[in-house]
Amino acid sequence: MLKLTNTLTGATEPFTPADGKTVRLYACGPTVHDFAHIGNFRTFIFEDVLRRHLKSKWNVLHVMNITDIDDKIIRKAAEKDIDIREYTAPYTASFFEDSARLRIERPDVVTLATDYIPEMVHLVERLLDSGHAYREGNSIYYRISSFPTYGRLSKLDKRELKVGARIDADEYEKEQPNDFVLWKGPKDDAEKRWDAPFGTGRPGWHLECSAMAMKHLGETLDIHCGAVDLIFPHHENEIAQSEGVTSKPFARFWLHAEHLLVDNAKMSKSKGNFYTLRDLIEKGYSTLAIRYLMLSVQYRKQLNFTVAGMEQAQNSLGRIKEFLFRLRTARLMSGSTPEITEALAAARASFEAGLDDDLNTPEALAAIFKLITACHTAMAREALREDDRAAILVWFGEVDQRLAIIPEEEVETRDGEIESLVAQRDEARRNRDFAASDRLRKELLDRGILIEDTREGTKWRRK
Numbered sequence: 238m239l240k241l242t243n244t245l246t247g248a249t250e251p252f253t254p255a256d257g258k259t260v261r262l263y264a265c266g267p268t269v270h271d272f273a274h275i276g277n278f279r280t281f282i283f284e285d286v287l288r289r290h291l292k293s294k295w296n297v298l299h300v301m302n303i304t305d306i307d308d309k310i311i312r313k314a315a316e317k318d319i320d321i322r323e324y325t326a327p328y329t330a331s332f333f334e335d336s337a338r339l340r341i342e343r344p345d346v347v348t349l350a351t352d353y354i355p356e357m358v359h360l361v362e363r364l365l366d367s368g369h370a371y372r373e374g375n376s377i378y379y380r381i382s383s384f385p386t387y388g389r390l391s392k393l394d395k396r397e398l399k400v401g402a403r404i405d406a407d408e409y410e411k412e413q414p415n416d417f418v419l420w421k422g423p424k425d426d427a428e429k430r431w432d433a434p435f436g437t438g439r440p441g442w443h444l445e446c447s448a449m450a451m452k453h454l455g456e457t458l459d460i461h462c463g464a465v466d467l468i469f470p471h472h473e474n475e476i477a478q479s480e481g482v483t484s485k486p487f488a489r490f491w492l493h494a495e496h497l498l499v500d501n502a503k504m505s506k507s508k509g510n511f512y513t514l515r516d517l518i519e520k521g522y523s524t525l526a527i528r529y530l531m532l533s534v535q536y537r538k539q540l541n542f543t544v545a546g547m548e549q550a551q552n553s554l555g556r557i558k559e560f561l562f563r564l565r566t567a568r569l570m571s572g573s574t575p576e577i578t579e580a581l582a583a584a585r586a587s588f589e590a591g592l593d594d595d596l597n598t599p600e601a602l603a604a605i606f607k608l609i610t611a612c613h614t615a616m617a618r619e620a621l622r623e624d625d626r627a628a629i630l631v632w633f634g635e636v637d638q639r640l641a642i643i644p645e646e647e648v649e650t651r652d653g654e655i656e657s658l659v660a661q662r663d664e665a666r667r668n669r670d671f672a673a674s675d676r677l678r679k680e681l682l683d684r685g686i687l688i689e690d691t692r693e694g695t696k697w698r699r700k
């Protein structure tokens with residue numbers, strides 16, 4: 238049974254979709270004012286594994302927005318003197334490129350905020366009609382005192398609410414629980430604006446998620462997720478806006494991924510520990526190792542990103558790759574061995590139990606390595622059989638569907654040149670010319686080719 242920790246209740250609760258069939262999942266997407274950083278990708282990788290695990294049990298309808306209008310975007314587009322769409326389009330494209338490199342599946346529905354202005358305008362009208370919104374100057378604000386449960390998600394103390402104080406910024410701190418802006422009147426002639434019955438302007442940041450989530454997923458979502466720093470004010474405001482018009486719970490489960498630290502510190506450009514995915518690729522890190530590192534810590538715990546951690550991740554992937562190579566190329570007897578059948582069943586059970594336990598990915602990864610160790614031991618005794626191999630490979634396929642961390646199979650291009658060097662080395666060994674044999678081994682190694690001498694002859698593979 239799947240259990241998830243719900244920020245709304247603070248409890249780890251059994252989860253099933255409300256209709257028993259389809260999980261209605263909403264995730265806050267990136268603000269495309271720049272390249273996404275690795276802290277952002279930690280959240281998107283968590284959501285990807287959540288989606289994959291949910292899909293192993295039910296249908297999933299996963300909606301993610303792209304924030305292509307907010308304070309930062311307007312400012313940066315104005316600096317370049319271009320339209321906001323022209324400014325954001327390349328960052329939106331890079332976000333999906335980076336996601337694909339990290340093996341993040343594309344959500345079923347991706348919504349651009351600027352495509353949903355009519356839905357947002359409609360929501361503001363309903364909030365004005367119901368008295369949750371009011372006009373001040375040429376902007377429209379949400380009156381938080383009109384929503385008695387405001388602060389429930391972020392456990393905000395009611396005494397902190399400042400009645401009548403207003404805030405215009407899209408992002409603000411927990412110390413500022415003020416009435417927030419739903420629709421901003423333009424500050425100057427150049428600012429992007431849309432017409433609305435209550436005056437020309439542009440939406441405040443929080444409005445888009447309420448409008449797009451309810452449009453595609455209905456008034457009550459099964460799961461709403463994002464990073465912890467979105468709990469306040471963003472998600473608190475989404476709840477106030479949505480429930481202000483529907484009087485129904487906006488989301489049954491709220492899931493939040495914790496921060497990623499770099500060398501034990503919050504990422505910041507001034508500290509020089511701020512990385513986009515592109516920065517790490519330039520440093521020579523593999524995207525698969527980055528994904529692996531992200532999954533080595535459960536999503537609700539802080540993750541400390543370090544060079545040592547990356548090396549460990551790389552080593553772990555190397556162990557999986559070695560194992561699969563050995564398993565695929567081994568000459569095995571037919572049949573199966575009961576102890577391997579049992580070890581595989583245990584690995585499968587503990588992998589599922591780990592993911593069912595609030596997506597405990599480290600436990601799921603540990604199950605893989607426990608099986609690998611059991612198999613190496615069995616192979617050393619020639620106890621691993623043909624049917625065991627087939628069953629293990631099927632399971633690794635399932636693991637990859639769920640976590641997407643299995644390294645790709647080596648391309649068996651029996652490059653003529655490499656074959657010839659391997660043959661020359663075999664010849665040298667037969668002639669007991671060990672100097673030549675060592676030289677050829679080194680030459681192959683320099684070309685990234687590893688060789689292994691087995692009873693069936695010399696095997697080679699690319700590093």
Ligand SMILES: [Zn+2]
Nearest residue numbers: 265266446471
């Ligand atoms: Zn959102």
